[in-house]
Amino acid sequence: RTYAIGVLGMLVVLSCALALCPTARLLSTARLSTARSGVAVALDAGNLVQFEKRKGEVSIGALVSPDEKTKRNWLVVDSAGTSQSVPPKAIRLAVPGAKASKAAEVAAHESAAAEALEKQADVLDDAWDLALDDATTELELHTLAELFFGSAGSTDCYAALVLLESPQGRCLFKVKVVNNKDGGAEVGFLPRPREEAAALKxxxxxxxxxxxxxxxxxxxxxxxxxxxxxxxxxxxxxxxxxxxxxxxxxxxxxxxxxxxxxxxxxxxxxxxxxxxxxxxxxxxxxxxxxxxxxxxxxxxxxxxxxxxxxxxxxxxxxxxxxxxxxxFSEELVEAARQLNDSPPADEDEASRRDLTGMLSLAIDDPSTQEVDDAVSIEMLEGGKQRLWVHIADATRYITGGSALDNEAQRRLSSIYVPSGVVPMLPLSLGAGLLSLRPGVEACALSFGIMLHSDGGIAEGAVGGWDDSEAANSKAAVIVTTSRVRATRLSYAHVDALLRRAAREAGGAEAEFEGGGSAEGEAL
Incomplete structure (x- = not known):
């Protein structure tokens, strides 16, 4: 009973003292908060501490005084002389024996730590080997500083701490923190067993x-x-x-x-x-x-x-x-290159018709690279005409089921937008072997469509090309593999030709309403 009364009296006296002394109250709050958070540090003005400036960024500074504004934080000055308010939970560890009040003293500790990191591998491994002789004994920071550098001054202790908290140091030593009654903590370091250290390394x-x-x-x-x-x-x-x-x-x-x-x-x-x-x-x-x-x-x-x-x-x-x-994938680009370098034999060579004598017009924008169609007009007896539509024959070079064939089926067509084109096949093919290039003989699939004198499509049978002109004249539509040689025209060129034809027809220019571009007029 007497002991309890004595303790109660001491608490009353302490409470009164704290109430009368704001600074003492701040110091006590900081110590208690630090102890509860498990941070290994005793907070006293002048102590050199390691603290977290931002998440994951650790710095060193000197405790100046409790922060009167927050009633909880500490004012800490760093090596640049900048003072900042730091919550106790951000203060990680006090440097044993270190007292600092100037930025230069803080900078000296940082410089020592930087030098230590340059030779960390040797000193860490040697100290770890020695510590393994008694792996159950916790080593204090100043003891490890002695092992690392042969002395245990405050700069040595801070440099040792930086080494121990480096990735290599964490592989070799584990830290043990035990809070003590005065609001600080006791920190010990244990060497890791060889197998554990090897796994972490x-x-x-x-x-x-x-x-x-x-x-x-x-x-x-x-x-x-x-x-x-x-x-x-x-x-x-x-x-x-x-x-x-x-x-x-x-x-x-x-x-x-x-x-x-x-x-x-x-x-x-x-x-x-x-x-x-x-x-x-x-x-x-x-x-x-x-x-x-x-x-x-x-x-x-x-x-x-x-x-x-x-x-x-x-x-x-x-x-x-x-x-x-x-x-396009490298596989497709390489397949296109091989086709260009070594085209396969033409399986339709025997049946492919020579239509290179016809004027075949490929009408496209000047920027078009993949010229895949052209048209021809064949004049027949009796005022009849046959309109030919020639489509570049991709099957001449690309076999069914090949990587290029599968890619073409996946894409279905080239896509044109104002800023460019997304080609169906690599342009080395689409603008090369598979294109009806001007003046170059190319393989095509050709459709001959019979027209009446008024331009209407004639009705009749659909057939293939026949060596007999009589038979050909009876077919309303002819489908055949072919060889053609295209002549390239732009839309503006065709526009100009139509306008000129309208003028030559007797001033009937108004009947043609095509655009009159400057390029077309020049042509």
Whole structure:
């Protein structure tokens, strides 16, 4: 009873003292808060402490005084002389024996730690080997500082702490924190068993390898972007796009997810965005690993910078959102190259009709590269005419079931937009062997359609080409494989020809309402 009364009296006296002394009240609150949070530190003015400035960013500073404004935090000065209010839970550890009041003293400890990190492998491994002789005994920080550096001054202790908290140090030693009654804590370090340390080192090496791969990828991406920025005008060869296929599987998956994210809306159009996909999160993390924002706009920008998206016009986005591909795999590009280098034998050579003597007109925009159709008019007896429509014969070169055939069936056709074209097949084929190039003999599938003198389509049988002109004249439609030689005309050229024909027909220009472009008038 007497003991209880004595303790109660002491508590009353302590409460009165705290009530009369605001600074003492702040010190007590900070100590108690620190003890509850399990932080290994005793808070006293002048102590050198390690604290967390931002999440994951640790710094060192000197405790100046309790913060009167918050009634809980401490004012801490760092090596730059900057004072900041730090909550007790952000203060991680006090440096044994260290007292500091100036920024220069804080900087001296940071400098010692930086030097220690340069030789961490040797001192850590040696100290760990020695500590393993008695692996059950906890080592204090100043003891480890002696092992590391041969002395245990405050700068040595802080440098030892930085070493122990480094990734290599955590592989070799584990920390044990026990709170004590005065609001601080006792900190001990135990050497890890060899098997445990080896496993942690192996994991660290794997993580370092992943980080190095990420850095190497960043360098390759940056180099490709610089290359594309440096390319010259339209006459200069385009820089090669980033070689995604040469990357590891996880990087290829990242770029695939990137393309999906790039197709999504953002900004004012967010209301039109599709439901999020798992790939969006993958793409966002991938972008963040390349130090970019994880947004659709950032995805589009990167794909354009790397030459993976050649068309930046917004008209492309609806097709990209429908997953319409605008690039070809290396396999397809190689298959196209082989076809160009070594065309196969023509299986229809014996039955392919020579229509190269006809004037076959391919009418397209001047920018069109894939010329896949042309027309001819054949004048027959009795005022009849046969309209020929020639379609480039892709089956002459591409066999059914091949990779190129499967890709063509998947895409169905080339897609033209104001900013360019998404080809059905690699342009080396589509604009080469499979194109009705001007003046070049090309293989085609030709349809001859009989017309009456008034231009109407004649009724009759559908048949193939026959060596007998009499038989041919009876067929309303003829279907045959052929060889043609096209003459290229632009729309403006045809426009000009029609206008001239109208004028020569007796001033009937008004009957033709085609556009009168400047190019057409010049032609």
């Amino acid at each position: 192996a994991q660290l090496e794997r993580e370092d390898a992943v980080a190095e791969e990420g850095s190497a990828l960043q360098r390759r991406v940056d180099e490709c972007i610089v290359l594309h920025k440096a390319q010259g005008g339209a006459g200069e060869a385009r820089a090669a796009p980033f070689d995604v296929e040469a990357e590891a599987e996880e990087v290829r998956d990242g770029f695939e997810a990137l393309a999906r994210l790039g197709c999504r809306c953002d900004g004012p159009d967010k209301r039109d965005m599709d439901e999020p996909e798992a790939a969006d999160a993958v793409a966002a993390r991938f972008l963040q690993s390349l130090e970019r924002k994880g947004t659709p706009a950032a995805a589009r920008q990167l794909l354009l910078q790397l030459g993976l998206w050649e068309l930046s016009d917004e008209a492309m986005l609806p097709m990209l959102r429908q997953r319409v591909p605008n690039a």
